[in-house]
Amino acid sequence: MDNEGASGMTKRAKHSDKETIVEDGSIEHVPEEENEPRASNSEQVEMEIALILEKINNFTQMVSELLESGKSMLKELTNEFEERMILIHKEQMEKWQDEIKELRLLDAANEEIDALLHNAKYLLQNIHAG
Numbered sequence: 001m002d003n004e005g006a007s008g009m010t011k012r013a014k015h016s017d018k019e020t021i022v023e024d025g026s027i028e029h030v031p032e033e034e035n036e037p038r039a040s041n042s043e044q045v046e047m048e049i050a051l052i053l054e055k056i057n058n059f060t061q062m063v064s065e066l067l068e069s070g071k072s073m074l075k076e077l078t079n080e081f082e083e084r085m086i087l088i089h090k091e092q093m094e095k096w097q098d099e100i101k102e103l104r105l106l107d108a109a110n111e112e113i114d115a116l117l118h119n120a121k122y123l124l125q126n127i128h129a130g
Helices: 034-129
Strands: 018-021 026-032
Touching: none
Parallel strands: none
Antiparallel strands: 018 026
């Protein structure tokens, strides 16, 4: 530790070392190497912050891509669901239309049979009566 004088007005030579004033007023020379960790720590902190910011950007990008992918998948599923529902409706309508046709055919056949039976009954009544 060097003492530069009581008045403190003496000129100090510039070295690669840094000077630090200690509590008792004396000046202590600290080699540059000892100061480097502070700069290095600051640089390290900045690097870590930069890494975190990069992680934030990457995560945000991934979330954005997942949202877009999800929207796309939901849109495709919606379209497929809509097409399938329309197909199911169409198939059900065709099935019921077929049932209606069958019922009408059955009804027409029943009417025809009923008419034949009615004629047969009439003929039988006329034969027994006559």
